[in-house]
Amino acid sequence: MTWCDILVLLALFGCSLTPLSTAARYSAETGCRFPSRWTGTWFQSGVRQPITIMDARLSTKGRCLASEGDKFLLVDDKGICYRCVVIHEKHVNVLQYKETYCLQRDSLHSLCSLITGDALLYSMFREAASSVACPFRGGHTFTYNRGHGECRYPVSSIDSCTQDSRLLLRYQACPDVHGTESTVEELQCLATWKEGSSRYLVGKVHHSHATSNEDSYRCFVYEKMSGNNVPPHQLYGEEADFRPRADDVEYRVAQSGDATCNGLFSPMEGSRTMTLKKATVTTKCKFPGWLTQHHQWYTLDYSSSYKFHHRNTTLHVSNTTLGQMPSEGPVVQQQLSAYDADQEVRVVCAEILQATADMAYLITHYTVGCQNGYMCMMFHKRDAHIIEVQSGGYTRRPEDACSPGYFDKNSISFTTLVTENPEQKKCPHFGRFSVTGVSQKERHTRSHNQENIPNTPMDLYSPRPYSAVKWITAEDQGDTQGLYTTRKTRLKRNLKHSNKENRLRKLNKTRNFDVVGNYLKVSRKKNKRIKRELESYSQTKSCSLDFKTLMVGCGATDTMEFHSDCSAP
Structure with missing residues (x-):
């Protein structure tokens, strides 16, 4: 082999390596990169794998060598295929492009001039893109x-x-x-x-x-x-x-x-x-003024908000977070409504069937996500800053919304709502109270016949008839010993022929607050504590009567306590 042949071979070998090395060096020198807002994965019809754009790479085309405006000179990973790609950004989520076929290396301007006006236009849509408002609405x-x-x-x-x-x-x-x-x-x-x-x-x-x-x-x-x-x-x-x-x-x-x-x-x-x-727009009714006087209401645990919009014709029910919880107001465990906590519910007043100064009975049109229909709702005014609402089942026909099959006011649960900063009032009872005879069954209904509502707090806990609550105050401490004796006798009779395990089993199964505790010794100590607290409470002369807070507590499974927050002046 002559030197001439060797030089020819080296020249040929050098030519085969030049495109790749030159391309890499040229890309590094020019810093050609795609816009950072294009970074991500894209879908293109007919391409099986997602297209990835990152820095200087377009996964299906190669690496960027040079760019001018919307024109990009790309080379594949083998360094032998050069092409011009003209990319138009129609939206942050849509890219459209035209391109040349694979060609030998040439300047950006020369390659891009080969793209004709009738060249095929390709569209790429961003995967996992954020949604935008639709140009036309419903209705x-x-x-x-x-x-x-x-x-x-x-x-x-x-x-x-x-x-x-x-x-x-x-x-x-x-x-x-x-x-x-x-x-x-x-x-x-x-x-x-x-x-x-x-x-x-x-x-x-x-x-x-x-x-x-x-x-x-x-x-x-x-x-x-x-x-x-x-x-x-x-x-x-x-x-x-x-x-x-x-x-x-x-x-x-x-x-x-x-x-x-x-x-x-x-x-x-x-x-x-x-x-x-x-579509022809039907006249919307409006929610009552006493309901929309406060534009925003919260469930008792502040997990959901009810907000009135658009001239009091629309109600939005949405989930809230602890960070959005008002700084003031009570936080009490409350059964949540049946709405999906992850989706906002839009409720539009459709027809008022009955309305008074403290009650509203109406048909509403609801929208949850993209599902919609009609439901019956009943609002009850309990105070200026407290309301309760009952919501019926969903139906596609407005005439069915308040029918017995979709709405039964005597069996549908209540959702209690309060304003963001409820007004504080003087508590109705003075002193600390021991409550007996309260069922642990969760309250789920309430009588709608006002004449049948018993004048007792028991109605707050269960619809079933129970004996009235026994309130033990400082004025009738003498009854404490009688209650203790009665409970002691009952407990002795129930536990007479039972061993320790049976006693524990029976006491764990009980559902009545009348059971004093696990053992007589515990019961006796509790009773002494209650008597001691009542005596000290009644002897406190400096305690203000203008209470703002009624404390409710359960010291044990069989003892519920109500007492006002009392502090000396």
């Missing part, structure tokens, strides 16, 4: 066409969801139009942008047949217009019974047939076209 009816004629009747509808980034599309089947079907789709809006005179929307469509991103991602082009500028018969046909109104606002919408935006140039052409008409 619309629409007709649609899938290429076999327009489905005009029965008319389809769009309902709002709790989040303004979601819509519920209810398609109706037209018996005389092929390809129509009765189905429900949930649209999650991910991006909107304007291009020329057209407006675009990208979203994920959730329905029973959507099992992959290819089935879910869809592109829409839409146009907003006034219904008065277009004759109704051109929009809906001669047979449609729609009357134009002064406030009528309509949209024309075209939807892509796959997970791309290809071929969408006009809202009149697409895999499915729709014409939206604003």
Whole structure:
């Protein structure tokens, strides 16, 4: 082999290594990187694996060598395939690009000049993207066409969801139009942008047949217009019974047939076209003034808030956190309502059936996520800063909401609500009290017949009839010994033929506060303690009578105590 041959081989070998080494050095020198806001994983129709953009890398294309505006010169990992990629950011969640084929290395300008105007446009949608507000809201009816004629009747509808980034599309089947079907789709809006005179929307469509991103991602082009500028018969046909109104606002919408935006140039052409008409708005009723006087209410443990909006026609029920808990006010364990704690509930007053100065009985329209319907609600005013609410079952028909099958006021639980800073009042009882005869059964109903409500605090604990509570105060300490003797006799009789284990078993199974304790010795000590506390309490002359707090406590499983917070001046 001659030196000439060796030089030729070295030259050839050097040429094969130059692209990779030069590309790496050039990328490092120029610092070519994709915008940091593009970092993440992206979905592209027809590409099986997610596309990753990070720093200077575009996973399916290679590494960036140079850039100018929206033009990027990329080289693959082998260093032999160069291409120009022109990337347009339509939205933070949508990128569209055109590209050249694999070519030999050339300048950025030379390669990018090879992209023609009719080159194929690719769309990439960000995975796990944050939602955006949808351009049109619920409260619309629409007709649609899938290429076999327009489905005009029965008319389809769009309902709002709790989040303004979601819509519920209810398609109706037209018996005389092929390809129509009765189905429900949930649209999650991910991006909107304007291009020329057209407006675009990208979203994920959730329905029973959507099992992959290819089935879910869809592109829409839409146009907003006034219904008065277009004759109704051109929009809906001669047979449609729609009357134009002064406030009528309509949209024309075209939807892509796959997970791309290809071929969408006009809202009149697409895999499915729709014409939206604003639905007739029924007059909303208003919640009573005594209910909306305080715009925000809380459950007793402040885990949920009830907030009135929009001229007292709408109520939002949402979950709260400890960080949002008001700094003042009682925190007491309370059974939560049946609403999903993770989702906000929007309640709109639909019809007032009965209303008085301290009670409201009405039909409401609810929305939880993208599910909606009607339910019956009854509000009770207990004080200026305390109300209670009963909520019935969900139904699609407003006439069924307050029927016995969905609402029974005698069996539905109460949810107690208070204002953010409840007004403090003087406690109704003076002293410390020992309570007997109280059932441990959780309260779940309350009588609605005021004549049948017993004048006893027992009604707060159980709907079942019990004997009145025995209040032991400083004025009737003599009864303490009688109660002790009675309880001692009863306990001796029950435990006469039982060993220690049986006594413990029976006492653990008991459900009545009349049982004093595990043993007579414990009971005797408790009784002495109560007598001693009552005596010392009655002898305290300096205690103020203007109590602000009623303390309720359980010293043991069989003793419930109520006492006012008393401090010497």
